[in-house]
Amino acid sequence: MADARAGGLGRAVIFLGPPGAGKGTQAKQIAKHYSVPHLSTGDMFRELVAQDTPLGKRAKPIMDRGDLVPDDIVLEMVAERVSRPDTARGFVLDGFPRTLPQAEKLDEILQARSWGQPLVVHFVVDAAQLVRRLTGRRICSVGGEIYNIYDQPPKVEGRCDNDGGQLIHRADDREEVIVERLAAYREQTRPLVDYYRSQGVLVDVDGMQPPAAVTAKVLEILERGQKAHSSPAPSPAAANQMSQRYER
Numbered sequence: 001m002a003d004a005r006a007g008g009l010g011r012a013v014i015f016l017g018p019p020g021a022g023k024g025t026q027a028k029q030i031a032k033h034y035s036v037p038h039l040s041t042g043d044m045f046r047e048l049v050a051q052d053t054p055l056g057k058r059a060k061p062i063m064d065r066g067d068l069v070p071d072d073i074v075l076e077m078v079a080e081r082v083s084r085p086d087t088a089r090g091f092v093l094d095g096f097p098r099t100l101p102q103a104e105k106l107d108e109i110l111q112a113r114s115w116g117q118p119l120v121v122h123f124v125v126d127a128a129q130l131v132r133r134l135t136g137r138r139i140c141s142v143g144g145e146i147y148n149i150y151d152q153p154p155k156v157e158g159r160c161d162n163d164g165g166q167l168i169h170r171a172d173d174r175e176e177v178i179v180e181r182l183a184a185y186r187e188q189t190r191p192l193v194d195y196y197r198s199q200g201v202l203v204d205v206d207g208m209q210p211p212a213a214v215t216a217k218v219l220e221i222l223e224r225g226q227k228a229h230s231s232p233a234p235s236p237a238a239a240n241q242m243s244q245r246y247e248r
């Protein structure tokens with residue numbers, strides 16, 4: 001385990017799933033475990049909005065209504081981010097890719113650095129649970145800790161247990177925007193499940209379990225994936241079989 005961690009992830013790991021599936025929570029844990037960057041395009045956009053940059057100004061109204069930011073903007077931002085030296089030992093992508101053109105561009109980026117295919121972890125959560133998680137989600141404005149007022153409330157209302165930071169309710173976590181975000185997922189992002197499954201690189205994870213159980217499952221998948229990754233590449237048929245073993 002320690003050896004595997006010393007080498008980081010050695011590849012791109014994509015966390016795929018609808019808003020509220022737990023991608024952010026899990027990405028934080030996994031990135032920390034392997035000491036690699038957690039690249040959340042949503043966080044990047046929120047930062048640009050908070051800094052009121054020209055790009056942030058363009059993205060804000062789109063995010064506020066729950067739509068996806070145009071591919072060209074996202075791709076430019078991601079290409080720049082993954083070119084930084086801290087990504088050399090692999091990285092966890094959370095919220096990217098979200099469209100087929102984004103996935104194809106990512107393939108090009110990974111090929112250019114001779115990394116081969118990403119490993120895709122697909123979080124499966126039912127719709128009612130997603131809405132409950134999103135409407136109840138509160139995020140620490142200081143450390144980014146994630147709470148849920150229904151299932152995982154802070155000890156003191158509105159305050160982070162770790163640092164006392166104020167807890168924020170994201171503007172797009174209101175029910176009317178959630179409906180749009182889930183529709184954007186269904187129409188534009190969900191096709192990526194088939195795209196990656198047909199390549200034999202996607203593994204389904206039951207995202208309804210408690211967060212710690214999901215983390216344990218994801219770690220198990222990554223450890224196995226790493227072993228497979230360091231041996232000669234399997235044939236597409238063998239890879240497909242391998243990924244199906246992880247499915248429920």
Ligand code: AMP
Pocket residue numbers: 019041042043045062063066067068069070074094095096097098099102172181
């Ligand atoms: P998230 O925090 O991942 O839910 O992202 C928040 C919002 O940022 C989304 O609803 C989109 O408007 C925008 N966004 C984040 N990542 C992407 C992406 N890969 N493609 C397009 N829009 C994105």
